[in-house]
Amino acid sequence: MNPLQNDSSGALKNGRVAAVQMVSTSRIDENLHAARTLIDESVAQGADLVVLPEYFPIMGMRDGDKVKVREAEGRGPIQDFLAETALRHGVWLIGGSIPLVADAADKVFNSSVAYNPQGELVARYDKIHLFGFQKGKERYNESASIEAGKQPVAFDTPFGRVGLSICYDMRFPELYRALGVVDLLVIPAAFTETTGRAHWEILLRARAIENQCYVLASAQGGTHENGRETHGNSMLIDPWGDILDRKPKGQGIVIGEIDHARIAEVRANLPALKHRVM
Template sequence: MKPASQARADDRQPAASSLCVAAVQMVSTPRVDENLRTAAARIAEAVALGAELVALPEYFAIMGMSDSDKVGVREHDGSGPIQDFLAASAREHGIWLIGGSLPLSADSPDKVLNSSVAYNPHGQRVARYDKIHLFGFRQGAEAYDESVTIQAGRQPVAFATPFGRVGLSICYDLRFPELYRALGVTELLVVPAAFTETTGRAHWEILLRARAIENQCYVLAVAQGGRHENGRETHGNSMLIDPWGEILDRKLKGPGVVVGTLERDRLDSVRANLPALKHRVM
C-alpha cells in the first residue's frame, strides 16, 4: 500500500490550538435532491453550534432502492450537482466540509467509485479518497456484496488543516488497521459509514475506539442511522472520540448532529504520556 497522498503545500496552515468539528447523521432516501436539502439544513445547524469542520455520512446523497441506483446518478470527477453542492456549502459557511461518500464514474460503465471528497473554507476541493475495502457479508437472508457495483480504490489519502492532518476512510475500511498506519501520523480520522445494524451493534464502537487509541488521534465517526426506504437498517451511533479512546459526544439513532472540539493540548498530552507512536518499529 502506498503512503497517503497529501494536500497541496499551499493548503497547509500554522497549527491551531483547537478545532470544532461536527458529524451529520442522516437516514438518506433514494432521492438526491431531498437528501441534499436535508444535508444543507444539518450543515447549517452544525455551523450554528460552532463547527468549523463538518462531515457527512457514507451515501449521504443517495441510499437507493437497489445497489445499482447509485450508478444512475454517478458524477464525473470534479463536476455534478452533488459536488457543486458540497463546494458551495463549504464556501457559503466558510468551513471544511467532507462529503462522506458519493458515486463517481469508474472504469466500468456499471460501477462507481465510492468516494469521499473534502473542501476547504473557500469551496476548493483539497482531497478525494476512493474506498479501498469493499464490504461483503452474508448471514441468513441478509447479504451484501459491494464489489458488484463499486470499483475499489487504491490510495490512502490525508489532507492538511490548520489543526493538523486529517485521514480519510469509509465504512468497511474501519476493519483494516493497516490502512490507518499507511496514513502516517494524523490528528483526526474521519470515518463516514453506513454500517448495518447487525455488524454495527457488534463491532462499530469497539473498532472506532481502537483506531483512536492505537493512532493516538481524534476519530469523527459519521453514520447513517435508521430504517431506510429500501428496508435496510443502518446502525447510526455517530460519535467523536478523543485520543485516549473516550467518547466525547454521540447520536444513537435518527437524524442529528454530533459536535465537539479537538484540543491540541489533549492530543499532545496523550502522545507525551504514552509515546506509542514513537515506539513503533514496523
Template sequence: MNPPSPERQKTENALIAAVQLVSGPRVADNLAAAAHGVAEAAAQGARIVALPEYFPIMGMAEGDKVKVREVDGHGPIQEFLAATAKQHGIWLIGGSIPLEAKDAAKVMNSTVVYDPAGQRVARYDKIHLFGFQKGLERYDEAASIEAGSEPVAFDTPYGRIGLSICYDLRFPELYRRLAPVDLIVVPAAFTETTGRAHWEILLRARAIENQCYVLAVGQGGKHENGRETHGNSMIVDPWGTIVDRKLKGPGVVLGLLDHGCIAETRANLPALKHRVL
C-alpha cells in the same frame, strides 16, 4: 498520499461535527436534509463538518447509485458540497458520493473534501469493499463499486486529517499508512447487525492506537429500501473516550479537536515513537 506540509502549524483547536442522516432514494431530498444538518453544525461553531457514506442516495436497488454517478469535478452533488462549504465558511467532508468508474456498470465510492472557499482539496476512493452474508442478510459491494487504491490525508489550519470509509475501519494497516494524523474521519453506512457488534469497539481502537481524534458519521435508522443502518455517530478522543454521540435518527454530533489533548496523550504514552514494524 500527500506528505504533511512543512509550513503547517498545528496550533488551532476547532469544533468538529458529524451530521447523521437517514438518506433515501431521492437525491434532492437528501441534499436538503444534508444542508439542514450542516447549517445546524455551522451555527454551533463547527469548523470541520462531515456527512455520512452515501449521503446523497440510499437507493431502492444497488444500481440506483450508478444512475446518479457524476463525472469527477462536475455534477449537482459536488456543486452542492462546494457551495455549502463556501456558504458557511467551513471544511466540508462530503461523506461519500458515487463517481464514474472505469467499468460503466460500477461507481467509485468517493469522499470529496472542500475548503471554506468552496475549493476541492482532497478525494479518497474507498479501498476495502464490504462483503457479508448471514442468513438472508447479504451485501457485496464489489458487484457495483470499483475499489480505490491510495490512502489520502490532507492538511488544514486545524491539523492533518486522514480519510477512510466504512468497511475500511476493519483494516488498521490503512491508518498506520496515514499516521501521524490529528483526525481520522469515518463516514459510514454500517449495517445494524455488524454495527451493534463492532462499530464502537473499532472506532475506539483506531483512536487509541493512532493517538488522534476520530470523527465517525453514520447513516442511522430505517431506510425506504428496508435496510437498517447502525448510526451511533460519535467523536472519540486520543485516549479512546467518547466525547459525543448520536444513536439513531438525523442529528448533529459536536466536539472539540483539542491539540493539547493529542500532545499530552502522545507525551504520556509515546506509542507512535515506539513503533518497530
C-alpha cells in the same frame, strides 16, 4: 494533488468538528435538503469542519441506483452542493461518500471528497476495502457495483492533519498506519445494524487509541426505504478512546473540539507511536 502531502505551516489551532447523521432516501434532492439543514445546524454551533455520512446523497432501492446518478469529478449537482455549501459557510466540508465515475461502465467509485472554506476540492479518497457479508437472508456485496480505490489519502487544515476512510475500511488498521501521524480520522459510514451492534464502537475506539488521535464518525442511522437498517451511533472520540459525543439513531449531529493539548498529553504519557518498530 499529492494525497499524502503535508503542506501545513505554523502552529495548529484547536478546531470544532461536527459529524452529521442522516437516514438518507433514494431521492437526491430530498437528501441534499436534509444535509443542508444539518450542516446549517452544525455551523450555528460553531463547527469549523463538518462531515456527512457515507451515501448521504442516495441510499438507493437497489445497487444500480447509485450508478445511474454517478458524477465525473468536479461536475454534477452533488459536488456543486458541497462546494457551494462550504463556500457559503466558510467551513471545511467532507462529503462522506458520493458516487463518482469508475473505469467500469456498470460501477462507481465510492468517494469521500473534501472541500476547503473557499469551496475548492482539496482531497478525494476512493474506498479501498469493499464490504461483503452474508448471514441468513442478509447479504451485501459492494464489489458488484463499486470499483475499489488504491491510494490512502490525508490532507491538512489549520486545525490538524485529517485522514480519510470509509465504513468497512475501519476493520483494516494497516490503512491508518499508511496515513502516517494524523490529528483526526474521519470515518463516514452506513454500517449495518447487525455488524454495527457487534463491532462499531469497539473498532472506532480502537482506531482512536492506536493512532492517538481524534476519530469523527458520521453515520447513517435508521431504517431506509430499501429495508436496510443502519446502525447510527455517530460519535466523536478523543485520543484516549473516550467518547465525547454520540447520536444513537435518527437525524442529527455530534460536535466537539479537536484539542491539540489533549493529543500532545496522550502521546507524551504513552509514546506508543514512537515505540513502533514495524
